[in-house]
Amino acid sequence: MSGGGLNGRTAIVGIGATEFSQAAGRSETRLATEAILAALADAGLSTADVDGLVSYTIDPVEETELVRALGIPEIGWSSRVPYGGAGSQGVLLHAAAAVASGVANVVVAYRAVRARSGARRFGAARAGGATSSHSGTTAGQWCAPFGVLTPASWMALNATRYMHTFGVSSEDLGRAVVGLRDFAATNPAARFYGRPITLDDHQASRWIAEPAIRLFDCCQETDGAVALVVTAADRARDTPAPVTIAVAAAAALAGQEVATDHYSPDLSVMTGSTALARRLFDQTGIQRGDLDLLMVYDAFTPMLFMQLEGLGFCGPGEAKDLIASGALARGGSLPANTNGGLIGEGYIHGLNLTTEAVRQLRGTAANQLDRAELALVSASRTGVILARA
């Protein structure tokens, strides 16, 4: 059984975040420190309890700086996860594995980013090097000489094929965005708080990468930080509001890269999500129908559609129908991205999807669901299922 030694044995006991903005006005190290202090306070723990740190390979914050600033006495585990945002839920897998194995007792997973105001604006056109700072892709070198310079342009090549194969239109994508912006409109932490849109608004937004991605299909470049505190399930019982990590999994496949999987035989199918679903569902016995909430990595709308299909929430090409049914929207049978998602709330590289799942399971979300016992967070190739403790 995948992760059999991990399942249910650890918990998220604290979450913290800075404000999400377009100009934080302070360093990523400062942002991470603020989020971590908030997460530890939320957990009722202190920096002296922390003995593990996990982040993304491309996170700019130095562990040594965090340890110095926070006064962490001793670190027994530190690791980083590749694949950019697709690896975002992998930080929970690493944290859970470290705790369940006994190597560490309290692990902090964090991501700090100035995707809008920082030296590296995430959506900007930039020349590609041979690698991408160990983010899990080397494909940029084959794109940059052709002007394929942005995450949206990488993804659009997959998305056009997906839309061609299954007859998906920009309007189909737009219906999902309307739902996301509806959730964001009532989430005070969201970039688009108070700013819902109509399908016409979506269709009037300018093309970024035609015919797949309009402006309103894009997540928001965001400044901010998120931190989560993971410890053992038995220790978690002594904390104010634990959420159990029912299962955490990663599925990295040959040929699959971040948003740049241009070489798999059939780009209409997100094979990484299919593999992830095997580890999350087939190998644990958790049923998709047991879930009350989906949090799905929506850097661009087509990624949401392709993940829903890859994860098995509908058949290939049927995400447009699932979206049109309203099932994933406010009041639907399986609400998704209730914070507005990366498109509506902001883009802390996927980790703000996890904190929303924790809030829902605690009963403290801005758009609180009536029933929230079990939530899936998927970043296409890494994922967690969280359970109310």
Add this chain to the structure above:
Amino acid sequence: MVDTITAMDALTHPVPAVTEDNAFFWRAAGQGRLVAQRCAACGLLRHPPAVGCPACHCLDHDVVELSGRGQVYSYALLHHPRSPRFRYPVVAVLVDLEEGVRVVSNLVDVDPADIRVGLPVEVAFEPTDDEELAVPVFRPRTGTARTGTARGGAGATDGDAR
């Protein structure tokens, strides 16, 4: 207005990120050849290059010239954001080559309205800032594209609707 993008008015491409493992590809393009690695043991053709064969683990490979003929597997007209190094919309394509490998490239000499999945294409080459290196681009295979159609390009809806 016909929004045809031609090789003639394309800018020089930025120099690719050349590594020990990929230099052969860009240098061959500089000589007007589209090439790929072929496993010296089992003959598996592969692109992008890899240091070993995923099928048989042989670490030796030959470099073979490809026909340069293929079909558009997917595409995107890139409008924003813009780099001063390119003309917009950039026509990005994935081309499935006859030999069975896929490449990221640009489509040139084409009315954007004519671009479609399955369009038969053939290779051409455009210069980079390094005169010894070039990039393989593609154009509709002769006789397969409607040319000179007097309609707006597919990028005509490019208003700023933010």
